Amino acid sequence: MPYKRLxxxxxxxxxxxxxxxxxxxxxxxxNAELILLHVGEKSEESEDRLKxxxxxxxxxxxxxxxxxxxxxxxxxxxxxxxxxxxxxAGALEKEKPIKYYIGSVAxxxxxxxxxxxxxxxxxxxxxxxxKRFFVTTDFSQRSxxxxxxxxxxxxxxxxxxxxxxxxxxxxxxxxxxxxxxxxRNAEMIKKEWEIEEKIKLNxxxxxxxxxxxxxxxxxxxxxxxGWAATSxxxxxxADIFVVSAPVKTPKFFDRVFTHxxxxxxxxxxxxxxxxxx
Amino acid sequence: MGGLSSADTIRLLxxxxxxxxxxxxxxxxxxxxxxxxxxxxxxxxIILGPTILGLLFPELQQWIFPVEGPVSIAINSLVALSIIFxxxxxxxxxxxxxxxxxxxxxxxxxxxxxxxxxxxxASFAYLLPDVLFxxxxxxxxxxxxxxxxxxxxxxxxxxxxxMDLNLFKSKTGMTIMAAAMxxxxxxxxxxxxxxxxxxxxxxxxxxxxxxxxxxxxxIFMLFFGRKLIHQILPWINSTFSWPGGIISxxxxxxxxxxxxxxxIGVHSIFGAFIIGVAIGDSVHLTEKTKEIxxxxxxxxxxxxxxxxxxxxxxxxxxxxxxxxxxxxxxxFAGKVIGCGLGxxxxxxxxxxxxxxxxxxxxxxxxxxxxxxIALEFGLIGExxxxxxxxxxxxxxxxxxPLVSYFAKESRSYSILELLLxxxxxxxxxxxxxxxxxxxxxLVCKKEQIDEPKLLEAVLKREEQMTTGIxxxxxxxxxxxDVAKPVCAVAINKNGVDFDAPDKLPxxxxxxxxxPTDKNELQLQLLSEIAVKFRNKEFAEDLLNxxxxxxxxxxxxxxxx
Numbered sequence: 001m002p003y004k005r006l007x008x009x010x011x012x013x014x015x016x017x018x019x020x021x022x023x024x025x026x027x028x029x030x031n032a033e034l035i036l037l038h039v040g041e042k043s044e045e046s047e048d049r050l051k052x053x054x055x056x057x058x059x060x061x062x063x064x065x066x067x068x069x070x071x072x073x074x075x076x077x078x079x080x081x082x083x084x085x086x087x088x089a090g091a092l093e094k095e096k097p098i099k100y101y102i103g104s105v106a107x108x109x110x111x112x113x114x115x116x117x118x119x120x121x122x123x124x125x126x127x128x129x130x131k132r133f134f135v136t137t138d139f140s141q142r143s144x145x146x147x148x149x150x151x152x153x154x155x156x157x158x159x160x161x162x163x164x165x166x167x168x169x170x171x172x173x174x175x176x177x178x179x180x181x182x183x184r185n186a187e188m189i190k191k192e193w194e195i196e197e198k199i200k201l202n203x204x205x206x207x208x209x210x211x212x213x214x215x216x217x218x219x220x221x222x223x224x225x226g227w228a229a230t231s232x233x234x235x236x237x238a239d240i241f242v243v244s245a246p247v248k249t250p251k252f253f254d255r256v257f258t259h260x261x262x263x264x265x266x267x268x269x270x271x272x273x274x275x276x277x
Numbered sequence: 278m279g280g281l282s283s284a285d286t287i288r289l290l291x292x293x294x295x296x297x298x299x300x301x302x303x304x305x306x307x308x309x310x311x312x313x314x315x316x317x318x319x320x321x322x323i324i325l326g327p328t329i330l331g332l333l334f335p336e337l338q339q340w341i342f343p344v345e346g347p348v349s350i351a352i353n354s355l356v357a358l359s360i361i362f363x364x365x366x367x368x369x370x371x372x373x374x375x376x377x378x379x380x381x382x383x384x385x386x387x388x389x390x391x392x393x394x395x396x397x398x399a400s401f402a403y404l405l406p407d408v409l410f411x412x413x414x415x416x417x418x419x420x421x422x423x424x425x426x427x428x429x430x431x432x433x434x435x436x437x438x439x440m441d442l443n444l445f446k447s448k449t450g451m452t453i454m455a456a457a458m459x460x461x462x463x464x465x466x467x468x469x470x471x472x473x474x475x476x477x478x479x480x481x482x483x484x485x486x487x488x489x490x491x492x493x494x495x496i497f498m499l500f501f502g503r504k505l506i507h508q509i510l511p512w513i514n515s516t517f518s519w520p521g522g523i524i525s526x527x528x529x530x531x532x533x534x535x536x537x538x539x540x541i542g543v544h545s546i547f548g549a550f551i552i553g554v555a556i557g558d559s560v561h562l563t564e565k566t567k568e569i570x571x572x573x574x575x576x577x578x579x580x581x582x583x584x585x586x587x588x589x590x591x592x593x594x595x596x597x598x599x600x601x602x603x604x605x606x607x608x609f610a611g612k613v614i615g616c617g618l619g620x621x622x623x624x625x626x627x628x629x630x631x632x633x634x635x636x637x638x639x640x641x642x643x644x645x646x647x648x649x650i651a652l653e654f655g656l657i658g659e660x661x662x663x664x665x666x667x668x669x670x671x672x673x674x675x676x677x678p679l680v681s682y683f684a685k686e687s688r689s690y691s692i693l694e695l696l697l698x699x700x701x702x703x704x705x706x707x708x709x710x711x712x713x714x715x716x717x718x719l720v721c722k723k724e725q726i727d728e729p730k731l732l733e734a735v736l737k738r739e740e741q742m743t744t745g746i747x748x749x750x751x752x753x754x755x756x757x758d759v760a761k762p763v764c765a766v767a768i769n770k771n772g773v774d775f776d777a778p779d780k781l782p783x784x785x786x787x788x789x790x791x792p793t794d795k796n797e798l799q800l801q802l803l804s805e806i807a808v809k810f811r812n813k814e815f816a817e818d819l820l821n822x823x824x825x826x827x828x829x830x831x832x833x834x835x836x837x
Contacts, residue, residue: 141796170445171454172370172436174567186568193446195811200804207800209741224374227560256500257558259374 001030002152003116007084009075010036012049015122017057019090022120022128024059026088029156035063037078042066072108079115087113091121091268110265110274111250116149117274119265130154130240130271132161134233138225139166139204143244145277150242151210153273163217163236164205165229166197194220226263234269241269245276281347288348292341293355293581295325296588300580311441313434313673315641318580319666322587331591342588356585359578360646361549365531366574367642368553369567370432371458373499379455382623386452387459389619390637391428394611399424401607409600410658414475421471422656426648426665427608429464431641432457434673438636442681449629449684453636456616461643465550466495468647469543475654487542494537495551503555506530510561520569527556527570544650579642586649586666595659604664605671612638612672632683639676640669692805693833695764699723701825704767704786709775712767713739713753716788720765731757731790745775749817750810751783752803756793762802763790768828770820784820785810809835 008023010016020036027034038050054062065082067074079087091106106119133154137143147164154162170193173186201218221228233241246261254262264272281289300321307317324330331338343349376383402409402423403416411419435457436445444450473487482490513526534548556562617634625633648665651657700719706712713735721728734755738744745751749772765788772782787806791799810816815835822828 139797139800144796170440171372171375171451171458172432172439172445173564174366174571175370175433175436189440196804196808199807199811200800203803203807204800206742213742222564224372224560225378231560254377257373257377259378263560 001032002149002156003030003086004032005083005085006030006032006034007075007079007082007087007115008034008036009071009078009087009089010038010050010053011090012046012053015090017053018122019088019120020053020059021057023088024057024062025128026086026118027059027062032086033063034059034061035065035078035082035084037065037067037075039067039069039071039074041068072105072112075105075109076112076114079113084115086116086118088118088120091119107265110272111246111261113245113274114276116245116276118271119268119274120271121268130157131159132163132237132239133157133159133242134163134165134229134236134238134240135242136165136167136229136233136244137201137204138244139200140244142247142277144204144208146242146244146275147208148210149275149277150273151208151216153242159239161217162215163219163233163238164201165232166201166218166220167225167228168193168197168220168222169225169228190222194222224259224263226258226260230264230267234267238270240271240273242273242275245274281351285346285348288341288343289351292348292352295341296322296581296584297577299325300584301576304580313437313641314575315579315583316670316673318583319586319645319670321580322584323592324587325584326587326589327591328587328593332593352585356582357545359582359585360546361531361535362528362574362578363582363642364546364550364646365527365553366571367432367461368550368555369557369562369570370436371461371554372558373458373462373554374558375451376455376459379452382452382620382625383455383459385623386456386616386619386633386637387463389622390430390456390612390616390634391460391463393615393618394427394608395424397424397607397611398427401603408603409664410597410660412658414655418471418474419656421474422468422651423661425464425468425471426644426651427604427611427668428460429468429640429643429647430457430460430612430637431639431643431669431673432461434639434641434676435636438639438677438680441677442684444680444684449625449632452620453633456619456633457637460637462554464643465547466491469538469547472547472650472654473541473543475656482542490541491538491543491547494541494548498534498551498555502552503558506555507559507561510556510559514561520566523562523566524570524573527552530556546646546650583645586645589649589652590659590662592663592666595663597660597664600660600664601667604661604668608640608668608672609638628683632680635676635679635683638672638679640672644669692764692802692809695762695802696766696829696832698825698829700763700765701828702765702767704769705771706767706769706773707771709739709751709773709783710736712769712773712783712786713788716753716765716767716786720763720788720790724759724763726757726759726763726790731755735788735790743776745777745783746807746810747777747779747781748810748813748815749781749784749820750787750807751775751777751785752787752789752806754787754789754791754799754803756795756799757790759790759792761792762795762798764788764802766828768820768822785816 006023006027008019010020023034040046065078067078089106089109091103110117110119133150135147135150137147197220198218205213205216221232243264250262300318303317303321304314308314399420403420406416406419409423435453439445439450439453469491470488473491474484513523531549531552534552535545538548539545613634616637617630620630620633644665648662652662704712704715706715717728717732717735720726721731734757735753738755739753744753767786769784772784775783777783789802819828819831822831
């Protein structure tokens with residue numbers, strides 16, 4: 001089973017209820033334990049509300065913990081203390097004219113968690129069975145672990161589609177096009193590289209030692225790293241998008257001058273699974 | 278009434294026609310010989326200018342390209358506009374995300390690679406200003422300028438070199454690119470500050486104001502302006518015609534930036550550059566749009582600017598061998614030592630560091646723009662300017678061969694280096710098992726590896742999934758306790774069944790053993806072999822060899 005101890009940050013809201021149902025489904029799917037965390041004052045009233053919520057969803061055998069203070073900090077603490085291996089949280093979102101706003105708590109968790117994280121945007125259609133898995137890889141050891149975990153997950157879900165994405169990018173390509181004098185040349189260079197990467201993808205896959213590699217689609221996309229794969233998953237209606245956690249926790253400058261992982265967490269359209277290995 | 282008379286209009290149009298036509302013609306010619314088009318365009322200017330045409334037909338030259346009068350003003354305005362747009366596209370390619378992605382190595386190379394040449398140039402100019410034809414004004418500012426002029430790399434030339442050498446896919450290539458982007462950004466800010474120091478009085482702003490406003494403008498554009506543009510671009514893309522709308526938007530913004538910085542008291546081009554950086558960062562600016570604006574600017578505006586350089590200066594008169602030698606030596610030594618050191622400190626191997634140094638040594642457009650502005654400001658004399666142009670030409674022409682030399686030496690474990698004639702043999706085995714045993718025996722004899730264990734590892738991998746690829750190629754492989762990768766090849770003209778997807782029997786069988794902890798290296802080597810055998814004819818042709826050396830030669834030839 002990919003995960004044994006699931007954590008869920010729970011709130012009293014319609015989204016909270018949906019999240020709980022989803023977490024309970026995954027608990028069953030993985031045959032795992034589920035531990036809930038509620039950040040807020042522990043009172044008789046709130047305890048009752050939580051109990052009702054759990055009863056409402058007809059879930060049994062869950063452990064409940066309480067914490068106070070800054071929600072992000074409390075969640076990160078909770079992960080450590082309860083040795084959670086998959087933290088589930090909702091991405092609070094408000095619909096703004098141009099783009100979705102992901103809650104700052106969710107973002108902090110995505111950046112700094114010490115375990116894998118599943119972030120689910122609160123939108124109808126985000127919950128339930130994941131049939132279309134999209135996974136991005138950079139061929140590192142880390143990303144082959146990610147691929148294995150994602151594949152295990154997909155098998156449990158009986159997924160219909162499993163796509164492995166590799167990004168390529170040539171900074172300064174436009175410059176070189178000028179000097180060689182033709183856009184055709186640039187296209188050729190891109191194509192050539194794409195073919196090479198396709199071969200690499202297939203070898204990467206065959207080294208994975210998983211059954212049915214034919215069921216996995218491989219695709220090579222051109223664009224800024226982080227952004228290209230994320231948009232590809234979005235355009236192809238991914239049910240769940242899987243990435244590896246960044247090696248280093250993104251800092252202030254990484255956020256301002258967006259790159260890689262930051263592109264992914266700034267545009268969450270489907271549930272996002274960040275795998276830490 | 279203002280405006281040009283009909284006769285002047287004709288002269289102006291004639292001048293532009295010659296600049297554009299002749300410049301582009303020589304540019305294309307240089308491209309044919311695999312040189313940067315810029316070099317050809319500069320030479321076209323030297324031919325049309327006082328250096329050659331002026332020497333042969335001084336009156337004709339003066340009539341077409343007058344130094345004074347309305348025609349001259351019109352040409353200069355056009356050139357000024359060209360530089361603004363040129364800097365816009367240079368800025369577009371600076372991607373700060375990539376700089377951060379590459380992290381400390383890029384910052385170290387970029388920064389140390391600027392500081393060292395800056396110190397070389399500035400201290401030399403301060404101690405021996407006369408050698409570099411310092412005439413009047415502030416010696417300190419002159420020294421600062423010389424330092425900056427030697428410290429800036431040319432992103433476009435570097436991008437092209439990496440592309441030519443197929444290095445852009447490697448870690449080293451990406452680091453070089455990121456370092457060059459960082460270098461560009463810091464270099465331009467530094468240069469603008471120096472210009473602020475020089476031109477402060479003429480703009481009516483005090484030096485403190487000019488510098489503070491420059492910094493405020495830069496920070497504002499890089500942090501907020503960039504985000505704002507990112508928000509606006511999708512709207513522009515969906516509301517206006519493509520690519521017309523977005524291109525006009527970019528050019529108008531560049532002009533606004535130029536106006537602001539000119540008003541502040543630094544040069545107008547700085548604003549265009551920063552606007553370029555701010556726009557280029559957005560993912561909403563597609564590669565296609567970038568290519569279009571590049572084509573349009575580098576084929577129309579850039580040639581006008583490069584040709585105009587030759588029109589301003591007499592290269593023979595202003596040629597001073599000593600100044601040229603000093604500038605070239607200081608420039609090369611400063612960059613190669615600085616960037617090389619920056620790379621070495623970050624754990625690059627010596628050869629890699631030198632490759633980084635020589636790649637970053639390439640100079641181009643920016644250096645020339647810098648020089649011409651300094652010349653116009655009276656900061657430097659023509660002799661020093663000519664020396665800079667020669668440094669540009671030399672460093673950009675030499676960049677590719679030198680980088681190629683050092684990078685080839687250092688490229689870690691290409692399959693070509695692993696393949697030794699003693700590890701290639703002709704096999705007559707009849708089964709997959711048999712050929713694997715032969716190969717394992719061969720490498721174990723030569724490399725002192727535990728034979729039974731290795732055999733077990735290879736066979737175990739084979740059990741998981743066949744290693745038969747296609748086009749008569751199979752690559753049985755395993756990770757094993759070895760210090761460096763080992764490779765052997767069996768050539769089997771009859772073929773053995775490897776259960777390859779295309780059902781063809783394997784006739785060329787590579788055995789590849791890689792260190793246990795090197796996942797990516799294994800992938801790289803495997804794919805390197807597989808990529809070579811993409812072409813079935815090539816694989817079949819390889820079977821005609823009769824000696825291991827011949828086999829090696831054919832594989833190597835395919836590489837070039």
